[in-house]
Amino acid sequence: MDFGFSEEQEQLRRQVRRFADERCPMDRVRELMDSDDAFDKQMWASMAELGWLGLAVPEQAGGLGLNWEDVVVVAEELGRSLLPSPFLAVTTAARAVDLLGSEAQKAELLAPLAEGTSVVTLAFFEDSDVIDPDGVATTATADGDGWLTLSGTKMFVPWGQSADKLLLVAREADGLSVFAVDSAAEGLTVEPLQLIDTTCRAARVSLDSVRVAADSRLGAAGQAWPLLSRALDAGLVALCAEMVGAADGSLQLTTEFAKVRQQFGSPIGRFQGVKHRLAEIYVATESARSLTYYASWAVDHLDDAASSVAMAKEWAAEALDRAGEEGVQLHGAIGYTWECDAHLYYKRGRLCRNLMGSPDYQRERLLAAQGL
Amino acid sequence: MDFSFTEKEEAFRNEVREFLAEHHDSEGVRADGADIESAMDKLPKLLAWNQALYEKGWVGFSWPREFGGSGGGIVEQMILKQECGDARAPILGLSYMGLAWVGPGIIQYGTDAQKKRFIPPILKAEEHWCTGYSEPGSGSDLASLQCRAERDGDDYVINGQKIWTSLAMWAQWMILLVRTDPTASKHLGISCLLVPMDSEGLEVRPIKAMNGETPFAEVFFDNVRVPVENRLGAEGQGWDVTKHALANERSSIAEVTALHHNLDDLKSMAGECRLNGKPAIEDAGIRQRLARMQSTIEAMRLNGLRFLTKQLRGEPIGAETSVNKLLRTEMDVETGRLACDMQGGHGVLTGKSPGAVQGGRWQKNSLSWPTTVIGGGTPNIQRNVIAERLLGLPHDS
Numbered sequence: 001m002d003f004g005f006s007e008e009q010e011q012l013r014r015q016v017r018r019f020a021d022e023r024c025p026m027d028r029v030r031e032l033m034d035s036d037d038a039f040d041k042q043m044w045a046s047m048a049e050l051g052w053l054g055l056a057v058p059e060q061a062g063g064l065g066l067n068w069e070d071v072v073v074v075a076e077e078l079g080r081s082l083l084p085s086p087f088l089a090v091t092t093a094a095r096a097v098d099l100l101g102s103e104a105q106k107a108e109l110l111a112p113l114a115e116g117t118s119v120v121t122l123a124f125f126e127d128s129d130v131i132d133p134d135g136v137a138t139t140a141t142a143d144g145d146g147w148l149t150l151s152g153t154k155m156f157v158p159w160g161q162s163a164d165k166l167l168l169v170a171r172e173a174d175g176l177s178v179f180a181v182d183s184a185a186e187g188l189t190v191e192p193l194q195l196i197d198t199t200c201r202a203a204r205v206s207l208d209s210v211r212v213a214a215d216s217r218l219g220a221a222g223q224a225w226p227l228l229s230r231a232l233d234a235g236l237v238a239l240c241a242e243m244v245g246a247a248d249g250s251l252q253l254t255t256e257f258a259k260v261r262q263q264f265g266s267p268i269g270r271f272q273g274v275k276h277r278l279a280e281i282y283v284a285t286e287s288a289r290s291l292t293y294y295a296s297w298a299v300d301h302l303d304d305a306a307s308s309v310a311m312a313k314e315w316a317a318e319a320l321d322r323a324g325e326e327g328v329q330l331h332g333a334i335g336y337t338w339e340c341d342a343h344l345y346y347k348r349g350r351l352c353r354n355l356m357g358s359p360d361y362q363r364e365r366l367l368a369a370q371g372l
Numbered sequence: 373m374d375f376s377f378t379e380k381e382e383a384f385r386n387e388v389r390e391f392l393a394e395h396h397d398s399e400g401v402r403a404d405g406a407d408i409e410s411a412m413d414k415l416p417k418l419l420a421w422n423q424a425l426y427e428k429g430w431v432g433f434s435w436p437r438e439f440g441g442s443g444g445g446i447v448e449q450m451i452l453k454q455e456c457g458d459a460r461a462p463i464l465g466l467s468y469m470g471l472a473w474v475g476p477g478i479i480q481y482g483t484d485a486q487k488k489r490f491i492p493p494i495l496k497a498e499e500h501w502c503t504g505y506s507e508p509g510s511g512s513d514l515a516s517l518q519c520r521a522e523r524d525g526d527d528y529v530i531n532g533q534k535i536w537t538s539l540a541m542w543a544q545w546m547i548l549l550v551r552t553d554p555t556a557s558k559h560l561g562i563s564c565l566l567v568p569m570d571s572e573g574l575e576v577r578p579i580k581a582m583n584g585e586t587p588f589a590e591v592f593f594d595n596v597r598v599p600v601e602n603r604l605g606a607e608g609q610g611w612d613v614t615k616h617a618l619a620n621e622r623s624s625i626a627e628v629t630a631l632h633h634n635l636d637d638l639k640s641m642a643g644e645c646r647l648n649g650k651p652a653i654e655d656a657g658i659r660q661r662l663a664r665m666q667s668t669i670e671a672m673r674l675n676g677l678r679f680l681t682k683q684l685r686g687e688p689i690g691a692e693t694s695v696n697k698l699l700r701t702e703m704d705v706e707t708g709r710l711a712c713d714m715q716g717g718h719g720v721l722t723g724k725s726p727g728a729v730q731g732g733r734w735q736k737n738s739l740s741w742p743t744t745v746i747g748g749g750t751p752n753i754q755r756n757v758i759a760e761r762l763l764g765l766p767h768d769s
Contacts, residue, residue: 001381001447002374003677004685069373255763270766272752275759282758283695290674291667297373311667363663372639372653372662 003293005073013073015050020081026341029082033198033344038084039162045116047085054114057094062111068095068234072241072296079245082344084199086119088242089158092235093120093167099227100178100218109165109180120180121163123154123205124232130357131232131365133176133225140170140177143211148172150179150210156355160203161192167218168207174222179212186210197351199344233309234299236356240292240309243316243352247285250323250345254278254330261332268330277326284319291315307369314362317353324349377447384448388455395424396461422466422497431465431495432475439479439491446683457629469539470494470501473617474547477564481605481613490545490566502543502569504534504591505614511536512753514549515558515611519593521550521565528552528565528603530596538747540576540589543569547617549610562610566602573597583739628676631669631700634707634737638662638714645714645729652714661710668703672696691761694754701745701754708738 005013023043024032032038047053055070057063064070071091078087090113097109097120112118128135138152150170160166166188168179183190187210193202219227255278258269268274291312298305324346328335335342357365377385397417425431426440433449435441444452456464465471475494478486493499510517519532530550537546546567553561569576573594578586605613639662642653652658675696679689711734712719721728722735745751759765 001377001450001677002681002684003674004373004681251763255765258765267766269759270768272756272768275763275765276752276755278763278765279755279758280698282763283698286692286695287668287671287675287699290678291671293373293678294674297375301375308670311670314663314667315671360660363660363667366663366666367659372642372659 005069009070009073012070013077016052016074016077017080019046019050020077020083024081024083026082026344029084029199029344032084037162038199038201039086039159040084043083044085047087048114048116051114052087053090053116054094054110056091057098057110057114058106061098061106062114063094067296068237068300069293069296071234071238072292075238075241076245076248076292079242079348080249082199082246082249082348084201086121086159086162086201088235088238089121089163090119091238092158092231093122095234096122096167096178096228096231097180097218099231100224101180102218105180105218118164119159119162120165120167121158121160122167122169122178122231122235123157123160124169124228125156125356126152126154129156129354130361131229131236133229136169136171136176138168138170138207140172140179140212146214148179148212148214148217150181150207150212152207154205154207156193157190157203157205159201160190160205161201163190166205168205168210168212169224169228172222176224176228177221178218178224178228179216180218181210181212181216185212195351197344197347199348200351229306230299232356233305236309236313237292237295237299237305239352239356240288240295240312240316243320243349244285244289244292246345246348246352247281247288247316247320247323250320250327250342250349251278251281251285253341253345254281254323254327257331274330277330281319281323281326284315284322288312288315288319304369307366310357310362310365310369313357314359314366317349317359317362320345320349321353322349377451381447381451385451385455388452391424391428391430392455392459392461395421396456396459418462418466419497421462425464426496431497432471432491433464435475435479435491435495439487440495446680450680453627453629457627457632460633465495466497467494467500469503469543469547470499473503474501474545477547477604477613477617480616481564481609483601485601486566486604499545500539500543501545501547502537502540503617504537504546504548504567506536507533508535512750514614515562517549517551517562519548519550520554521552521563523552523600524597526600527597528600530565530567530593530598532593534591534593536579536588536747537576537591538588538743540569540591541578541586545569546591547604549614552607552610556608559611560608562614563607564604564610564613565598566604567596567598571596571598581740581742583736585740587743628669628672631672631703631707635662635665635669638665638707638711641711641730642714645716645718647714647716658710658714661706661713665703665706665710668699672699672703675699691757694749694757697748698751698754698758701751704741704744708734708741712738 051064052074054063055066056068059065094113113120126137140148140150143149163183166181166183168181169176187208189206191204258274259267261268295308295312298308327342328346331340331342334340429442432441433444433452437443478490507517521528521530546569548565548567549562550565551561552563573596575592577590579588580586645652647655679692682689715729718727718729722732760767
């Protein structure tokens with residue numbers, strides 16, 4: 001019985017925090033968010049060198065063979081610093097390849113992914129924006145011997161505009177399949193989405209009769225869902241960790257402001273109207289943290305972690321949304337300015353709240369999982 | 373992270389299950405909250421349960437063996453509580469406040485003579501305790517208390533008043549905070565005394581609560597004499613003793629088993645009640661609230677496990693327990709409200725009314741939450757604790 005991180009994991013956390021402080025302080029976050037692709041390739045190469053991109057990738061495939069808990073440690077610290085990068089996208093894609101792919105496919109896809117030379121992302125969502133197999137309308141139809149044609153439109157593809165490879169989820173006669181496809185494939189168009197939070201990137205990917213080889217399919221035809229849903233849940237836990245980190249970052253920013261901002265002859269943090277709201281954010285963030293850490297263990301150790309993941313998302317989304325909103329409010333007018341960092345956390349909250357299913361959706365999912 | 377248990381811990385779990393199979397009559401004695409009168413009806417069975425537990429060493433499970441405890445570890449204690457909770461067995465020992473904070477306080481601050489005198493009757497449920505903290509002018513600002521104790525030879529002479537004293541009518545003893553040095557600063561002038569409730573000059577006047585029960589009382593002291601040897605801790609150390617006690621209260625209040633039982637009961641009721649012409653469980657708003665309750669209870673469970681891990685690693689825990697106390701507050705109010713909302717118009721019917729749902733159980737629940745919500749420090753005091761001790765914000769005054 002031990003619900004905490006090991007000394008190695010705490011070292012990893014310190015390493016990520018130091019890296020983010022040195023390589024991506026808020027000035028750099030702002031430069032990147034105003035840039036075209038928000039993607040710092042040198043920083044990405046350093047992250048790969050430190051082993052972070054292949055944390056949970058098996059050692060024989062070029063990774064460190066660690067657990068999802070370790071991914072969550074890194075994601076939380078990246079969230080705290082709002083460091084822009086496709087870390088979540090690539091880590092989630094790696095999980096999908098690891099769960100679904102053959103040994104040969106793993107060797108081919110995961111080694112360059114862990115080395116940082118190939119950005120891979122999972123394209124699952126469409127008009128349907130929740131983790132539900134019935135929402136996949138993109139089709140894969142046989143097109144001659146050993147070939148298929150993919151048609152449809154993928155939405156909310158994380159960092160799709162920076163991806164070298166896409167894991168495209170499409171429907172075949174028997175169910176869902178996942179295809180690893182080059183982003184330069186003919187008939188495949190990537191359009192950047194304009195997100196409310198510009199420290200993150202996502203794309204719409206249109207598939208107009210894209211021809212793919214049958215051996216680009218990960219796993220058996222139409223059988224992807226049980227394992228794919230596990231990869232999506234793992235990705236969602238990592239997103240929760242980012243949110244918890246960002247909520248903590250926002251809380252810290254606002255708390256420090258409340259200690260120094262003087263009104264009525266006193267730091268505003270002395271007033272209960274201020275301190276109680278900060279205390280409530282603390283309660284929400286710590287609870288989201290407990291749920292997220294447990295969910296990170298659950299995706300590695302339980303057959304069905306969906307309920308744990310749903311509860312983590314519900315709380316993480318509400319903690320960050322609250323921390324972001326109160327952060328803007330408690331700063332007063334300065335909080336409404338572009339110059340103050342409060343809005344950066346608020347925007348991250350607005351983005352993450354709705355990605356992969358809103359809190360309302362997660363609550364419904366939790367009850368449905370119990371047959372209610 | 374590791375959520376598994378050792379072989380020894382699993383063996384202990386089996387031992388608890390065997391004990392429950394033998395001693396817990398789930399029909400006769402159910403743990404269903406703070407309903408004093410129904411607890412009194414069940415008293416003979418509860419005493420038999422306490423005796424069986426005591427013989428096993430499981431009342432005061434974590435207390436040292438020399439005082440009749442088991443010297444049990446934190447994980448085993450969690451297993452014990454979890455198994456008893458799952459079986460809906462009564463609480464582990466009947467001397468509620470004695471076990472929750474008087475006993476731990478005496479073990480930490482008491483003299484050998486006090487330990488020998490007071491610990492065994494708590495374990496055997498022979499003596500019950502009440503807690504004399506709050507006064508009419510000292511609630512949230514507890515350290516401003518005015519009840520006086522003056523030295524007179526080998527005695528203290530107590531004058532003043534306490535209020536909101538739960539179970540004062542049934543208790544044999546009171547753990548009492550008094551001001552022994554009016555010249556010292558407000559926290560340093562306080563001492564803690566152990567006072568027999570049958571002392572001359574001590575008067576108990578029950579107070580009726582909004583749920584119609586009389587769970588607490590006013591207690592008046594008119595020249596009440598207690599020997600100096602009944603002081604717990606040094607003179608002027610009363611505030612430290614209390615902080616220790618309240619930390620114990622905040623963590624003991626945070627246990628989630630009872631909340632789980634309520635949630636299970638609400639879920640089954642949602643299938644039976646009709647709301648707006650359909651089963652309540654089909655109502656989108658009710659569904660959201662049920663799910664929210666479940667995830668909140670799960671958050672409390674996991675917060676508790678994180679605190680427990682800190683304890684296992686020998687790290688101090690203090691103010692963090694206020695997190696669960698605040699979540700608990702939300703749940704305690706929402707439970708009765710949600711239950712009554714599910715019943716629609718029938719939600720207004722109490723007790724023996726024609727048409728009352730489940731004997732008015734939830735209406736009573738919705739009138740009883742202040743015991744846990746206000747007792748042990750109001751929600752706003754918990755928010756102060758978090759803001760000041762964990763976030764480092766400046767004190768109110």
